[in-house]
Amino acid sequence: MSATTALLRTPLYEEHVALGARMVPFAGWEMPIQYPSGIVNEHRAVRAAAGMFDLSHMGEIYLRGPGAGAAADLLVSSDIAGLELGQARYGLLCNERGTIVDDVIVYRVERETYLVVVNAANVDKDREHMKRYLAAGVELEDASRDTALIALQGPRAAVIMASVTDLEIREATVEELAPFGVVSARVGGARAYVARTGYTGEDGFEVFLPWDRAVGPWSRLLAAGGALGLTPVGLGARDTLRLEARFSLYGNEIDETTDPIEAGLGWTCKLDKGFVGRDAVARAKEQGPSRRIAGLAVEGGVARHGYAVLDAGREVGTVTSGTFGPSVGRNIALAYVPVALARVGTRLAVRIRDREAPATVVKTPFFKRGERT
Amino acid sequence: MSSVPDDLRYSKEHEWVRAGTDSVTIGITAFAQDQLGDVVFVELPAQGSTIKQFSSFGVVESVKAASDVYAPVSGEVVERNVKVVESPELVNRSPYEDGWLVKVRVADKAELNKLLSPDEYRAHIGETAPSGG
Numbered sequence: 001m002s003a004t005t006a007l008l009r010t011p012l013y014e015e016h017v018a019l020g021a022r023m024v025p026f027a028g029w030e031m032p033i034q035y036p037s038g039i040v041n042e043h044r045a046v047r048a049a050a051g052m053f054d055l056s057h058m059g060e061i062y063l064r065g066p067g068a069g070a071a072a073d074l075l076v077s078s079d080i081a082g083l084e085l086g087q088a089r090y091g092l093l094c095n096e097r098g099t100i101v102d103d104v105i106v107y108r109v110e111r112e113t114y115l116v117v118v119n120a121a122n123v124d125k126d127r128e129h130m131k132r133y134l135a136a137g138v139e140l141e142d143a144s145r146d147t148a149l150i151a152l153q154g155p156r157a158a159v160i161m162a163s164v165t166d167l168e169i170r171e172a173t174v175e176e177l178a179p180f181g182v183v184s185a186r187v188g189g190a191r192a193y194v195a196r197t198g199y200t201g202e203d204g205f206e207v208f209l210p211w212d213r214a215v216g217p218w219s220r221l222l223a224a225g226g227a228l229g230l231t232p233v234g235l236g237a238r239d240t241l242r243l244e245a246r247f248s249l250y251g252n253e254i255d256e257t258t259d260p261i262e263a264g265l266g267w268t269c270k271l272d273k274g275f276v277g278r279d280a281v282a283r284a285k286e287q288g289p290s291r292r293i294a295g296l297a298v299e300g301g302v303a304r305h306g307y308a309v310l311d312a313g314r315e316v317g318t319v320t321s322g323t324f325g326p327s328v329g330r331n332i333a334l335a336y337v338p339v340a341l342a343r344v345g346t347r348l349a350v351r352i353r354d355r356e357a358p359a360t361v362v363k364t365p366f367f368k369r370g371e372r373t
Numbered sequence: 374m375s376s377v378p379d380d381l382r383y384s385k386e387h388e389w390v391r392a393g394t395d396s397v398t399i400g401i402t403a404f405a406q407d408q409l410g411d412v413v414f415v416e417l418p419a420q421g422s423t424i425k426q427f428s429s430f431g432v433v434e435s436v437k438a439a440s441d442v443y444a445p446v447s448g449e450v451v452e453r454n455v456k457v458v459e460s461p462e463l464v465n466r467s468p469y470e471d472g473w474l475v476k477v478r479v480a481d482k483a484e485l486n487k488l489l490s491p492d493e494y495r496a497h498i499g500e501t502a503p504s505g506g
Contacts, residue, residue: 040436
């Protein structure tokens with residue numbers, strides 16, 4: 001992103017500034033990295049109570065029409081054809097080489113409407129990729145600039161969400177929404193799709209709203225959650241939360257040089273159907289990966305993206321993401337290492353500045369809901 | 374605004390120096406820790422090693438990033454703050470007291486004249502727009 005390009009602002013920009021957020025450039029957007037309480041406190045609030053995120057920078061691409069389900073199923077690696085109305089699924093956009101164009105969640109929001117949520121940095125690329133392989137008669141709408149997205153995450157998310165949400169189905173409440181379920185609703189008076197999805201390893205919701213109606217629901221949720229420990233959360237804690245939960249981040253663990261098998265995302269690839277990149281992914285699976293993502297516990301420093309991983313002094317891999325994990329109380333990292341060195345308990349090292357910091361391969365996710373510290 | 378105690382000298386890189394009888398104490402300023410965010414790791418030179426004015430002598434890592442700490446004066450490290458290595462959050466909680474980093478026997482007292490007065494440092498952080506990142 002060139003420095004001369006004006007940064008985009010979400011409809012909640014003024015709210016973040018009023019809350020004292022520190023705003024930083026991210027994927028062409030001016031986004032809150034943290035609020036005054038700081039990344040560690042925000043992280044802990046999500047694990048213990050609830051946190052609210054502005055994710056309006058993310059992309060929303062709609063596929064509509066009688067053939068939309070089949071079209072989405074061809075584009076995305078997972079079983080999209082099997083989605084019922086009101087269900088969502090994680091999956092990958094792959095290219096024909098079988099490497100990863102993006103990771104997405106597909107929501108079947110109406111009978112013939114599928115919402116594909118993509119990473120902010122990839123919106124243009126994904127839209128063009130999808131158009132290239134789109135079946136005739138299926139309408140594609142990039143609604144990224146018209147759609148705000150608020151995530152509410154944490155053990156108290158459901159009770160807070162329910163207090164400001166009216167479902168169109170009168171007899172149900174949003175607390176009864178199944179994981180990866182999605183419904184039409186009114187949130188703080190605004191029309192929305194509410195999904196039980198997230199990126200933190202906690203229970204929670206993602207709320208898709210019209211761009212110009214986002215402020216009301218944001219304020220209503222903050223007010224409703226205030227007494228329950230709800231805090232606004234920036235991109236800093238979003239990263240520590242997702243990393244503890246071992247969720248991949250596009251640009252770190254996955255990109256167009258990585259295949260789903262080595263990335264540990266083979267489970268998202270339904271190889272008994274056709275999808276773009278299917279044959280190459282099937283070959284990669286058959287051959288078996290030469291490297292794999294391992295979780296590392298690192299001592300004596302924080303491993304960062306791009307740092308070298310060493311085995312007996314020899315460079316064998318690269319850190320994809322690393323941080324201090326507030327809920328696990330230690331420094332954690334993900335790294336690509338040779339398959340033979342990916343076994344739990346293997347002792348490696350990470351080059352941090354000019355030192356070798358001891359690193360041990362550990363089980364992932366680093367943090368699982370219910371194992372609170 | 375960040376506090377800038379009147380009894381300290383400052384570097385442009387946001388370290389502070391407190392003069393003592395045999396040695397000076399060095400740390401990072403309230404402004405610096407605020408910019409860094411939650412400090413999770415501190416790396417300090419060994420006792421007995423020498424540090425050189427305006428050269429990096431240690432690292433303070435926050436959740437977001439690693440930042441070099443630059444020596445405001447040259448000299449021999451006579452003590453390192455073991456507590457801050459064990460509890461890096463002391464840098465955030467008490468940057469001028471419990472969160473100090475090292476004590477140094479100054480080689481050349483004239484070097485202190487190259488540092489900023491409290492007023493100069495206040496102007497410096499007033500001018501330096503918070504970079505945010």
